[in-house]
Amino acid sequence: MDQDYATLLGSCPVPFQGATEVLLGHGSGGKLTADLIERLFLPAFQNPYLAKLDDQAVLELQGMRLAFTTDAFVVTPIFFPGGDIGRLAVNGTVNDLAMSGARPLYVSAAFILEEGLWLADLERIVRSMQEACATAGVMLVTGDTKVVNRGSGDKVFITTSGIGIIEHALTIAVDGAQVGDRIILSGTIADHGMAVMSKREGLEFETEIVSDTVALNSLVASMLEGSAAIHCLRDPTRGGVATTLHEIARRSQVGIVLEEQCIPIREEVKGACELLGIDPLYVANEGKLVAIVGREAAEQIVERMRGHRDGQAARIIGEIVADHPGMVVMRTGIGGSRIIELPMGEQLPRIC
């Protein structure tokens, strides 16, 4: 380690949870990721947009509110039941925009290709992105392609960024949860993560587990048409519903109580989770959203969501409480309760 590095490390008074190297867990969305963001990125790029720690920045530009977001996709395998890295990349960026209540408009894509990738695979991914753009009603307007030598990448990584316009007056943000609010989940959990894991591990079930990857902007538009009592929207991707709720509890400084028996999960997904020893609450979803909404409006919003193809299994799964701010507690089926911890590291690497 040369002197420059020592000086830099020295300038970071508490080392990153004891780590001196990047660990897989730094990409998990859990504690290590939060650590990296709060110790490194936030102090470096001090500005009010980034400090909000939302999945998108909401920018004021000549009286217009724009949402702007970016996400890198490194999922392996690149093709999985129900989708592929291209579809995931478009839907993921569309969803990050939609979670601010924005109407997604434009998307960019930057490809990092590994030398030796089959052009037919790339073509299949690009067609899938095209379909996803058409379904979501967005245009892919700019892009870039880089190639790295064999062994310096892994087939294909895609970074999508997006711009959307916010056409309502609400502020929908991760720090918007209020005591008394209800927590709505738009459908079954853990489908995406377990679809990728099953494919990766070569598991076979009677019913194939299929990724839920879908663009949620249409569902969000419908919710916004029906109610102004939407305080926070998040798509529980990396780290699953547990990690998303943690972020909301922490950033809004409220407590969260979940009802275990209200959380919808498919039988085959539950089975796969048990087989692999994975808690489905921590598994990535790519077509679900968590909404924190006003108590009075909650039932009506759920009804409206159920009338939409992407929210048919929507349910109220819990509420926001004043007790235990920053903590997520789950009431279990048998009357007990347990604390849902923020995971330290990575239980399912490269899931998105």
Next chain:
Amino acid sequence: MDQDYATLLGSCPVPFQGATEVLLGHGSGGKLTADLIERLFLPAFQNPYLAKLDDQAVLELQGMRLAFTTDAFVVTPIFFPGGDIGRLAVNGTVNDLAMSGARPLYVSAAFILEEGLWLADLERIVRSMQEACATAGVMLVTGDTKVVNRGSGDKVFITTSGIGIIEHALTIAVDGAQVGDRIILSGTIADHGMAVMSKREGLEFETEIVSDTVALNSLVASMLEGSAAIHCLRDPTRGGVATTLHEIARRSQVGIVLEEQCIPIREEVKGACELLGIDPLYVANEGKLVAIVGREAAEQIVERMRGHRDGQAARIIGEIVADHPGMVVMRTGIGGSRIIELPMGEQLPRIC
């Protein structure tokens, strides 16, 4: 190859210059890159923004003109004389915005980290990005971090995207060159590419070759203040000045004549190119621009550029002609002339 792939390949009547796999050259910015864009990306994402093939999309949004761009950075080594991958990523995106005449405002960054990267290296890169943002006057407002397992990446890849606002009425685009226009180059060529190559190859020269990476938005703003006769701006990165001029000639359907003795190059860079057998006209620059401007305004624009710290060596290097549309011809010092070809593949992989 399963049937799906065969069908897809079959749907591509002329295979990609005979290739069935991604080659390093597909990321070169040369013929293979053009091939990929024109055979794969353009037909898939048919829209007028992408079809312009500019380095940024210019979007109309409620009467406002926004520029939007993205670029992936995979340079190796990640630290090189004069810069690093982080500085390059910020400046590259700022420059792509500036080349539409936009004022760059907001930047996003998506990191793909390889497990095992030194956190001190990441910190050094992030600090460098912070400095680059401050210098260029842009805010990094949103980001993402993914980690791939050891051997599936190469230390760090960074994709930056950016948004800028166009505050003038000009249309500055790659198809804007007109017969009689003059071609201005803002400074010496090949500095960035040869700085990276020298570091990679362990070459030492009496005078160290240093990357020219810099944000060009200030220089562009000054040029726009001084003249409305700016028809096209490009930063000659991957593939160098030769590739950039080819794109302009082809997209504007004009011929280009260059004067070899007018093209500025540092002695040590020239020496390094000769040593490595590389034509500097094809080597990446990261702090230079090519401007196609009206004949009458050309001298005055050059004067103005020379008064700016980033354009001190600006020169007129050639002109736009009606002859040989789509071709670039160089008049050599001894009175001859040679055709400057678009390179097929990649002479310097992973230079940016």
